[in-house]
Amino acid sequence: SQQGEEDPQALSIQEGENATMNCSYKTSINNLQWYRQNSGRGLVHLILIRSNEREKHSGRLRVTLDTSKKSSSLLITASRAADTASYFCATDLLQGAQKLVFGQGTRLTINP
């Protein structure tokens, strides 16, 4: 089964509201990263949080990491229509060759 699983699979909210997406994983990690994918485009890196960090901020983004629960959350505050996209978490595994394992993504729709 996949390393990363995201919840919910789809989320639809009103502009200005906050959006929270969750990611769970199975094995120990070096870091966890969040990416955004706009329709028909490649993925864009948003934020990286290391295994020894608990929270990180970047503009309207807030990421938390709980290694004891093997879970992370991405919060987007004051959402905008331009935030409509798919959001993926990706884990950099502690063991083995350097690679990222992606979750299946959360499709976020911001309604004007």
Added chain:
Amino acid sequence: DTAVSQTPKYLVTQMGNDKSIKCEQNLGHDTMYWYKQDSKKFLKIMFSYNNKELIINETVPNRFSPKSPDKAHLNLHINSLELGDSAVYFCASSQTRTPRGNEQYFGPGTRLTVT
């Protein structure tokens, strides 16, 4: 000044044909990847190369053959295309784990349709 570029963007071909996708990065990264994204948006790594050396080969059929002529280029050749190969293929690059991290930079994708 595109960081990671892929060609072509769209590829429509018939079963049994052979096709290639090219990727180039101008970020000076030492590692490049090929991913396959299926119709459900699940993104799965296929290959990675570090300084032209194959590092990861994720149980991909041997009809898929990557080639890295130098660390800025990674091409993907697919023989005897099958219907199930239809997907979006993404190239990405990164720098081997640095203190800052190892975030990946993705190309725009190549949408392959096999008929």
